[in-house]
Amino acid sequence: MNSQAIAANVAAEATRPARARWREFCALALGFWAGEKSRRAWSLTGFVALCIALQLGAQLSINEWNRKFFDALESKNVEALSWATILLPALVALSGLAISGTLVARMTLQMRWREWLTEKLAGWWLEDQRYYRLEIAAAEQTSPEYRIAKDVQLAVEPLVEFAVGFLTALATALAFVGILWTVGGALELNLFGARLVLPGYLGFAAVIYATIAGGLAYFAGRPLVPAVAQKNEAEAQFLSELTRLKENAESIALIRGDADELSSVLQNYRRVVTAWIRQIHRNGVIATVQSANGALVPLIPLVLVAPKYLTGALTLGAVMQLTAAFVSVQIAFNWFIDNSVRVAEWMASANRVDELAEALESLDIAVIMEEKEFIDFGVSDDDTIHLEDLAVAHRNGRIVIAGANVVIPTGEKLLVAGPSGTGKSTLVRALAGLWPWGSGRILLPKDAHIAFVPQKPYIPLGTLRQAMLYSISDKDITDDMLEGAMRRCGLGYLVKHLDEEQRWDQTLSGGERQRTAFVRLLLERPQIIIMDEATSALDEESQVSMLRLFNEDLAGATVISVGHRVGMEDFHDKKLVLERRPAGAHITSRKLQKSLWHLFDDAALH
Template identity: 30%
Template sequence: MPNILKRIWRLTWLAASGPQAWIGLVLFGTVFALIFVELWVDVQMIAWTGRFYDAVEQMDVTGAVHELGVFAVIVGALAGINLTQSYLRDWLRFRWRARLTHKTLDAWLGGQAYWHLRPGLSPDAIDNPDQRVAEDCNRYVELLLQETLDLIGRIVGLVTYIAILWSLSDFVLRFSLLGVDVAVPRYMVWLAFVYVLVASFITHGLGYPLKSIFFRQERREADFRHALVQLRDNATEVAQSGGEEAERRRLSQRFEAIRQNWFRLIGREFILGIFTRPYWQTILRVPLFFALPAYFAGSVTFGGLMQLSSTFSRVTTSLSWFIFSYRDLAEFAAVAHRLDDLFRMTDGPEPMPAAPCAIQRAPSGDGALHVRGLRLATPDGRWLDAVPDRTVRRGDRVWLAGDSGQGKTTLLAAVSGLWRYGEGRIETPKGRMMVLPQRPHLFSDGLRAAACYPADPDSIADDRLRDVLDRLGLSHRLGALDADGEASLEGLSLGERQRLALARVLLHRPDWVVLDEATSSLDAASEAHLLAILRRDLPDAAILCVAHREPTALEPTHIWRIGAASLEQRKSA
């Protein structure tokens, strides 16, 4: 319990703090004040109950009709208060959700945690971060406001209702138990606490496994959605390889995991409901039964009986917050656990325990890239071949040669600052570096956004963008520039995607360009043409090119051979 409360406090502070936090506090304070107003009106309803039923018992038609008018006013006031509360609470809910979502995105994107916390790169890899950001933030704030405001209202109301119940139950219950005369003054007050306390223990005993089941259910639902997204993103490859059966099998396995946990969830909810459902159905009726001894003893009138029953039911309902909210509290604890884990793991992602993290990094003193004594390792601790020392200066064009699997891409990740497993020293120069992978990722915002990434498309002149795309052989795609969404990207071949990625280099003109087989899907003539454009347009930029064949159009000034096999080939050459 202390750990759960600490998680809730940390997350609530993140949601409620920040710029213009006072607006959220004013909204919360207004909703809080309306709780007191609602309580005052509800007290009037309790008083009305006594007056109305006394009028009925005395056959006072005029008094009863008058009380019906009072009843309409009270109901209208309660409805207005509830609607205002609901509106303000939904407004506050979105403000706090937005704040918590922004903080979650900051944590996930800051320090490149989204890269380091992938499976296989960290012992604390985060599953389904998209769900935690998109859904858990929303659900957390919803449950936070729902349960806290409900709890505050119950506590405030409980004090008032107990005071009223105390004043109404000014009589003594007398009975014999095993030959002993027992007298219980104000027994209705004590009975309310005993009744709810026993019920709370039973509820917790039946429902405590729900938190872990909710946690697993959220994870398995997210796994299923992720598999569907993967199918959408790789639709062409799946269709061309006839992979429908494999995809169906994969999706069915994930859905089966949902089904199995779902039946555990509803089974546990059924067990809990065996007690809570009858409790909920009877809590408004049982108070009347408990008050009947006082009525039969002549201690209260019929109106007093109904007033006493109504007040007792309000006391027990307030005390039963834990029972009625148990399912939501279990889900709330699970959501808080998932979100708090994300913040904890992104605050300095832990490296894999078996891999060395001894790469020294320092700024370059002469504006060049220096790699000295570098030896990289895999996350499971396996050492790769030593990387030959190298200095790369502005304007150099370097071909990184070597067999597949020798660590060329890993070396580029280490140079860019991502890869941390290994030993040695890397001195990095100032200036902007842009890395183009073999399969560039395109975003669903459209062709213009894909070409300008990571810049805002509005920051790049339309004429300049069109000129670059035309020079790179994408003139036939210019008509789709003004189209929105994925439709403008439909049908792009991998070669066209690579041309589009090269457009980013020409538009942003970085100081360091890294091409990781970024032209592998182009024919030799097209590759030579595009690399020549890069060489001419960026004469002062350093270009590091990973390719299986020598990029002669770059006119490389150095060859950086990676891996033992390549070293042997160099010696024999």
């Protein structure tokens, strides 16, 4: 697809009305029946349809049994009553098995469909660092993790129930309207001396009543959709606030920010309450419609069949059969009444899932709409790193770095420095491929193994061994190699805890987490290492110990690091200084004269 076509598609997406989102969600989710798992999807769908057919057959059999039983009771036919009594347990068992089978089939389909969609969205979100870029480029898409974990469930599970309910209701309505038409027969009326015959009057009455009740339910429930959407959004924001508080608990506790955080939490919850009150009001209106309908449904068929029963045209068994059939038709047609609240909740969750899908889809083409330039990434032909006319910008277009023309030979150790706010970390993220906004070119060696070391290394859940080996693709690392790297990085005292599983992200100090990142570097042996304040939590002696790795164990690696602490220059060959200017920070470089710091013995460091 060319850029003009992509731009047209993006523009169309931007102007798409919100009411179409649930359709877009369905288009995305229905891929379950067309992809690799289509065979499983269709098998489960067929099983659900079979169970629905068995369930309808059981209902029709019980309806017919009602007529025979009450006819035998009216005529005091003991033999017929005995056969009906014997047959009843079999009919009940058939109905129970059909209902149980439908439940199991439906829940299995829900589970497998949710599994497929979760894998698709989670994979999409985690691929190509979209989880990172989404926070920058589409910050309005709050709580993507909530949308994947919860909204997918709330969008998929009810949809299966709706489909099963709709098919069951449709089949039930058609079958029992047929019974009303044939068993109820025609109604003869004398109006002003004229004889009027109404064929199948009970069938018509059931459909007309259901249409009126369904219309009232629709108009009563329609305003509920935006009310539910607002409540779900408020709930997601409230959850996000609590999660943020938990993640920053230590910082908040140290500065005694409890009162401010409580005020913020309660303010967010008040938004939830306000949205909830709107939903409660709409639910009250719907409950009124449901209550009136529930009171009328059992009485209307009795009133309609009473004239024919009193004239002897209908037996007691026929009256009971027709009454049960009329109620069954209403239950089928009132499916929308009974599910109007859930339909509204489903649409709200489906909209939120589609918003996430749209945001993920538009990440790579947003630049076309915004008419901004992106940094061009390419492959160098001389195994060195080239920055050619590189300009790095914020997403709003403001240039933070301009005029960068730098060549970084293989094995060179480059220190990036400059005043706060000149874009040092942004430059590092651009080199790591995480920041595309700007212009110019970044050329990297072909198939180079690049490692990025942030200021706060990530520690996953699990054992300490898993934390040390996180993101390392080489699975042939022996215990001796791991233990040696840990001792080399001053973490030897943790070797005995390697196979212990606990919250290491909370147990390890900031300095220990940074040492863990250097353990990974020793085991991974990357060709290019990009660091952002990677030693900020270490004391000076520990920093010297870690930086000496680049002159010894990792001497052949190209290193690009951001740092401002004393002693950093002694372990780098060149220094790039970002200087603040009106048009954006510019880069100057100079070679560094090595001191004797790196010759100090650090054998006593732990």
